[in-house]
Amino acid sequence: MPTPVANEKNGAPDAVDIRGRAARQRVVLITGASSGFGQACARHLASRGYRVFGTSRRADKNSVAGPSLSPATPYHMIPMDVRDTASVQAGVDMVIHTAGCIDVVVCNAGYGLAGSVEDSSVAEVRQQFETNFLGTWRVCRAVLPHLRRQKGRYLVIVGSLAGRIGIPFQAAYSASKFALEALAESLRLEVKPWGLHVVLIEPGDFRTGFTRHRQKAAAARDNPTYADAFTRALSVMEADEQNGPAPEHIAALMEDIITHPAPRLRYTAGPIPQRVGVLLKGILPGRVFEWLMLKTYKML
Numbered sequence: 001m002p003t004p005v006a007n008e009k010n011g012a013p014d015a016v017d018i019r020g021r022a023a024r025q026r027v028v029l030i031t032g033a034s035s036g037f038g039q040a041c042a043r044h045l046a047s048r049g050y051r052v053f054g055t056s057r058r059a060d061k062n063s064v065a066g067p068s069l070s071p072a073t074p075y076h077m078i079p080m081d082v083r084d085t086a087s088v089q090a091g092v093d094m095v096i097h098t099a100g101c102i103d104v105v106v107c108n109a110g111y112g113l114a115g116s117v118e119d120s121s122v123a124e125v126r127q128q129f130e131t132n133f134l135g136t137w138r139v140c141r142a143v144l145p146h147l148r149r150q151k152g153r154y155l156v157i158v159g160s161l162a163g164r165i166g167i168p169f170q171a172a173y174s175a176s177k178f179a180l181e182a183l184a185e186s187l188r189l190e191v192k193p194w195g196l197h198v199v200l201i202e203p204g205d206f207r208t209g210f211t212r213h214r215q216k217a218a219a220a221r222d223n224p225t226y227a228d229a230f231t232r233a234l235s236v237m238e239a240d241e242q243n244g245p246a247p248e249h250i251a252a253l254m255e256d257i258i259t260h261p262a263p264r265l266r267y268t269a270g271p272i273p274q275r276v277g278v279l280l281k282g283i284l285p286g287r288v289f290e291w292l293m294l295k296t297y298k299m300l
Helices: 036-047 085-099 122-132 134-147 171-190 227-242 248-258 272-283 286-296
Strands: 027-030 051-056 076-079 104-107 154-158 197-203 266-269
Touching: 027 036, 027 085, 036 051, 036 248, 051 085, 076 085, 085 134, 104 134, 122 134, 122 171, 134 154, 134 171, 154 171, 154 248, 171 197, 197 248, 248 266, 266 272, 272 286
Parallel strands: 027 051, 027 104, 051 076, 104 154, 154 197, 197 266
Antiparallel strands: none
């Protein structure tokens, strides 16, 4: 990426085009930026000269007009609940009013629900989809009119390798991420005429707050039917997450994507064995792959 230069108005670095001329500072909106991938991407891109707006349900609605940015948080946090259409629209409007445009949108907000299908209530699964899938859908609808105004803008959806391989006792989470795969594929085709780049990042297990924030289906605590298998499988997931790479790897990948003139649709990230698993699913006989999955999650 070209070296940033100082902006005369606020001292923040601007992007520089390939001929070395100062260009307008690019504006980035990242949902779910209070922790994990979102926070890492916000910090990294802000340090690289982008004007970054992160979102959180708990952010102060006056934060944009508040104190100057600090080295610890070199980006603005604005309130947005992706489960609420009005909240999403208000957040997008706030960025447009403040910055005048949006060049990059990163749909990252989400969480994990753990539990067997039998133990997961419709209400719990609905909430999973309200955040992970419909939350992304709401953000897309709110930002697309702004992103289509100029070619070369980016809409990046943070999916998961669990959106390519169904994970035992994470059926609701996997289903929500599978749905994002279809959303990204369809949307990419729809907005191609406007030169808008739709990209899907598929991370494996990373060392983030995802483990701590995972919710368990209420019935999973009382139903002995799946208790042993659930406990063993969940322990594998948590160990892989806690020993995974740092989220800064996703932040670096994000910068590579939004500076690429023609990024591809999918980018996998994370531990190599997990990424290879996606390839093996398409190569191995179904029974063999199922055996590997059961073995991996200590369900044999």
